[in-house]
Amino acid sequence: MAINRPYGGPTELPRAIPLFPLEGALLLPRCQMPLNIFEPRYLAMVDAALAGERVIGLIQPIPALVTTANPALQNVGCVGRITEFAESGDGRYLVTLTGITRFRVVAEVEADTPFRQGEVDYTAFEGDFTPGYGAEEVDRATLLRTLAAYLDANKLEADWSSITEAPNEALVNALAMMSPFGAREKQALLEAASLAARADMLVAVTEMAMARTGGAEGEGSLQ
Structure with a gap:
C-alpha cells in the first residue's frame, strides 16, 4: 500500500x-x-x-x-x-x-x-x-523450509507463488504478523534486533510449536 x-x-x-x-x-x-x-x-x-x-x-x-x-x-x-x-x-x-x-x-x-x-x-x-535494511542477512532457505513443514503438518495451504516472489523484508514481516503465536512471542518478534534475528526467532518459535503439538494444530489456509 x-x-x-x-x-x-x-x-x-x-x-x-x-x-x-x-x-x-x-x-x-x-x-x-x-x-x-x-x-x-x-x-x-x-x-x-x-x-x-x-x-x-x-x-x-x-x-x-x-x-x-x-x-x-x-x-x-x-x-x-x-x-x-x-x-x-x-x-x-x-x-x-x-x-x-x-x-x-x-x-x-x-x-x-x-x-x-x-x-x-x-x-x-x-x-x-530504510526499506530492506538487513534483508541480505536473512536465512531465507531455512525460513521457507520451516514454513513448508508447518503448513504440511497442519494441512494448510499457501500462495507459494507470492511467497517465493516476496522480498526478504516483506516475507519475514508478513509471516511474523500472521503467525499464530501468543502475545509474548509477538512482542519478541517486534523487538528483534534485526530482520535476520526476527527470521531466526520465527523459525525457532515455529519449530518449538511443532515439537509441542507433534506438528498439527488445525486445518485452514494461509494467504
Missing part, C-alpha cells in the same frame, strides 16, 4: 503520539494492519489522528495486566500512519495502519483526552526507515 507521506528519519515524526493498546497485535514497518474501531475513546483517538499527523502508536499491554482498565504497556511498539479510513454506517471506523517504525515509550503523557498518549523515542530503530 502506497503512503503519501514518506518518513526519512526519527525527526520527521512527532514525539508525542496516541497509544492504542492491543493484545496480541503486531505491526511492523511497511506492513498493513486493518482495524475495526468501535470503543468511544478509540473513535476519538482516530478523529484526533486524522486531524493531526495521522499517526497512531500500536502497542501491547503487558499480558498479566490486561484485565485492568489502563494496563501497563510494553516498552516497545510500532507507529503507523492511517492510510485507509472508512465509516461503517453503524458507528464504527474501519482503518488501515501502515507501519512506519518501532518506538520506545519514554513516558506516558498526562492529557485530557479519553485515549492514552505517550512520549516516544525512535532513535534505537533508525534502520526501520
Whole structure:
C-alpha cells in the first residue's frame, strides 16, 4: 500500500503520539494492519489522528495486566500512519495502519483526552526507515523450509507463488504478523534486533510449536 507521506528519519515524526493498546497485535514497518474501531475513546483517538499527523502508536499491554482498565504497556511498539479510513454506517471506523517504525515509550503523557498518549523515542530503530535494511542477512532457505513443514503438518495451504516472489523484508514481516503465536512471542518478534534475528526467532518459535503439538494444530489456509 502506497503512503503519501514518506518518513526519512526519527525527526520527521512527532514525539508525542496516541497509544492504542492491543493484545496480541503486531505491526511492523511497511506492513498493513486493518482495524475495526468501535470503543468511544478509540473513535476519538482516530478523529484526533486524522486531524493531526495521522499517526497512531500500536502497542501491547503487558499480558498479566490486561484485565485492568489502563494496563501497563510494553516498552516497545510500532507507529503507523492511517492510510485507509472508512465509516461503517453503524458507528464504527474501519482503518488501515501502515507501519512506519518501532518506538520506545519514554513516558506516558498526562492529557485530557479519553485515549492514552505517550512520549516516544525512535532513535534505537533508525534502520526501520530504510526499506530492506538487513534483508541480505536473512536465512531465507531455512525460513521457507520451516514454513513448508508447518503448513504440511497442519494441512494448510499457501500462495507459494507470492511467497517465493516476496522480498526478504516483506516475507519475514508478513509471516511474523500472521503467525499464530501468543502475545509474548509477538512482542519478541517486534523487538528483534534485526530482520535476520526476527527470521531466526520465527523459525525457532515455529519449530518449538511443532515439537509441542507433534506438528498439527488445525486445518485452514494461509494467504
